Amino acid sequence: MPPAVKARPGSKAPLRSKAPSLRHERTFKAQGIRYLAGVDEVGRGALAGPVSVGIAVVDLERQKPLAGVRDSKLLTPAERERLDPLVRRWSVAAAVGHASAQEIDSLGIIAALRLAGTRAWQDVVSTGIRPEAVLLDGSHNWLSPAEQLSLFEEPVFEVSCDAPVHTKVKADMQCLSVAAASVIAKVERDRMMRELHLEFPDFGWDINKGYATVLHRDVLRAAGPTPYHRVSWRLLGGDLLDGGLAGGEELGDEERAEGEVPAGEG
DNA sequence: CGTGAGTGATCTCGAGGCAG
DNA sequence: CTGCCTCGAGATCACTCACG
Missing domain, CATH: 3.30.420.10 (Ribonuclease H-like superfamily/Ribonuclease H)
Structure with a gap:
């Protein structure tokens, strides 16, 4: 997607929209x-x-x-x-x-x-x-x-x-x-x-926050998804799910549900 | 030359418009 | 009605360029 702001010719400073206001x-x-x-x-x-x-x-x-x-x-x-x-x-x-x-x-x-x-x-x-x-x-x-x-x-x-x-x-x-x-x-x-990240340190979630970085996708390809992955998505173009889940065992729906995040926290 | 900031490419899904 | 395309949102990362 094209960015919202364009570089101003001859200047490093972008033509950025003003700071948000009320x-x-x-x-x-x-x-x-x-x-x-x-x-x-x-x-x-x-x-x-x-x-x-x-x-x-x-x-x-x-x-x-x-x-x-x-x-x-x-x-x-x-x-x-x-x-x-x-x-x-x-x-x-x-x-x-x-x-x-x-x-x-x-x-x-x-x-x-x-x-x-x-x-x-x-x-x-x-x-x-x-x-x-x-x-x-x-x-x-x-x-x-x-x-x-x-x-x-x-x-x-x-x-x-x-x-x-x-x-x-x-x-x-x-x-x-x-x-x-x-x-x-x-x-x-x-x-x-x-x-x-403390639970699954290999994926680098402390850095990539779960986004599709090269490291994240490489580990995902090698180890398979965790209960925290959105397995319904085409995580790796659809060739992901052959290797099973990370951690070496498949989880049922109930077990996966245990990986849910608490609601409304904060 | 190093640093920092911005750009563009990359990935995801869903909604809406339009053509067939 | 269906399928395709565009654009909306989210984000990271490599690259470029101006500045000190």
């Missing part, structure tokens, strides 16, 4: 909205590990911009770690929800995103803050409950996202609430991948 968020004030939830996802394209959804709620009547926050991809790991507690204090409510690789396999990535987002939403609502609108990164609303779910049975939640969802392409680049959500989601998922 300008777009404040347009919701005219609709009488006070609490707006910025939502972003991380881990969508990874081969292993959970998909995670961050929510950062802003109070449009009182919130001030938080310096330094940008889309998590544009920040170094150290900057993200530094900003994570600041974002959580800055937000009137913040949460990260996860859906495991096994849930991605059984539900599909979009439904798994919804599951992770709903878990985060439950955490937010449990604090007593109920956002009146949602600002979602991208062009597709995967957060609202689907009318027609997949063939698989979807878990039923007492609290699902019932607020109107507004999608915006590149919202993480322009909208501070969404950028803030991307930071906390990325930090939390990275921590989880470092923990999973």
